[in-house]
Amino acid sequence: MIQIEPNPWQTMVLHAERTYPNECCGAMLGRVSGDQKVVTDAVPLANAYLGEQGERYELRPEDLLEADKAARSRGLDLIGIFHSHPDCDAYFSQTDLQNSCPWYSFVVLSIQRGKFDHANSFLPDLEQTRADEEELIWPKS
């Protein structure tokens, strides 16, 4: 189960809506205890995909390294990656799966016509062959 607190959630939705119609991406920082994850900070990161960004994203490893350092300095963990699917369902596509990493929760935000619509979280496996859906709780308001 991954729970996102109001502040980081607002950051994520805003980043996704502002990046529309392109895909956005970013890192989620927080705390883990067993299967329970709580996201307390969200860090918007640049989409480094070279080419049409409406349907693709790529994270710069350097940015991820920075996010990991930021987490350490705040006494938090880098626990997840978020990205958006503009005008598309929040599912875990083959592209998402084949470029995933099993160390993190992957939250996908569906942005329909520029507005947040719904979101899902996925846990990809080591072999990048499947991703299980993870219970996602975000502030409803």
Place this chain on the structure above:
Amino acid sequence: MAKILIPTALRQFTEEKDAVDVNGGTVAEALTQLTAQYPNIKKNLFNDQGRLRSFVNVYVNDEDIRYLDKDATKLEGTETISIVPSIAGGAIGVAEPAAVSLSNEEIARYSRHLLLPEVGMEGQLKLKQAKVALIGAGGLGAPLGLYLAAAGIGRIGVVDFDVVDSSNLQRQVIHGTSDIGRKKLDSAADRMRDINPNVRIDKFDTGLTSENALEILKDYDIVVDGTDNFPTRYLVNDACVLLKKPNVYGSIFRFEGQATVFAYEDGPCYRCLYPEPPPPGLVPSCAEGGVLGILPGAIGVIQATETVKLILGVGETLKGRLLLYDALNMRFRELKLRRDRNCPVCGDHPTVTKLIDYQEFCGIRPTPPQAAAPIGDVIDVTEVKQKLDRGDSFVLIDVREPYEYQIARIPGAKLIPLGELPKRLSELDRDADTVMHCRSGARSQKAVDLLKQNGFKHVRNMTGGILAWSDKVDPSVPKY
């Protein structure tokens, strides 16, 4: 000693240490030391062949070892080594069609399909790779959405701008009572996702227009028409012909339905069957004429069947055959259809080569109702109520049908159905203060026009009809 920084996610394998000191002359040796010390971390970094996993990047200080000497990169012992995953993704999978396969969950879910030789694994994979556009999430869209999702269509685009109303629930079974007031798009997508989470649903919160139709439909293999009006039907048809995509057609009226497949291979299109739209108002919509709630179920399921057959490439489709269904007498009939060589869209020498203004084509003027009814010719429901209460001398005429009168009426109104009005004018006084009303105000406006043409001087239309009466005057009068 070089230092390996451990990503937070992997610290569970390093006794929560965020850095591990290692000796070793190369990156490979350093990593071997790390995995020797903490064996559980190994499978996260290396695959079964002992190679670094594709998503693992190793940095020495600020340099990616891919641009140095890979894992033979030499270490002096003062470096900081970072393990950073490479992460990317995207809504559209470039490798998706090739990579398609069924998970164990899907194999269990579709087992009754897989048992059919006509479907089988090959057919089910075709369904998974198929992209179907569904125009409308209403009467026909409801069974279509349910069954296409359940069948495992990989991607379904739903186009609808409407909101669920209680009068929809008698037939639009994809929506429930708790969905009243929600967007049909949201309500339908939730239900479809619940039936089959493997389906990707693209939501288009808009009406289909000449401006957006080609853009929306171009990404889909098949278009299924679940619309309820002529302009959109011609628009869907023409867009399908222009994009060379089959149009799975269905329509319903009262107890009768039709279905066929247009614009498929050498078959006809909708315009070959109906070159011209009917005059506006001649064919009532379901909202005006009523419809048996089950009827769209039957027709929508026929459309879903044809869609699945087109994808699988099995059986005989309805191409060139218009299937007519009469629910009241429970009969199916068929009409043969041929492509018209002179069809303006799909004929040998088409004259319609891009999308046109379909409202205009169907004779629907975009003029707002206020312009059609000059001020002074209309009266508000509250004013009618005041006149009734004061006992004013005036005539209130209800131009609806008798069966509508049985559902709801305004006390004191005289019933003269619009169709009977021309021959019953003698019952009315040309000089009397006269107010006409119907359900929503459309038919009574025609009645006002008719009376004025016949020399009535003081005749007005009650705006909003009995629906407005229920909203503003007497909520106990039911809306239908």
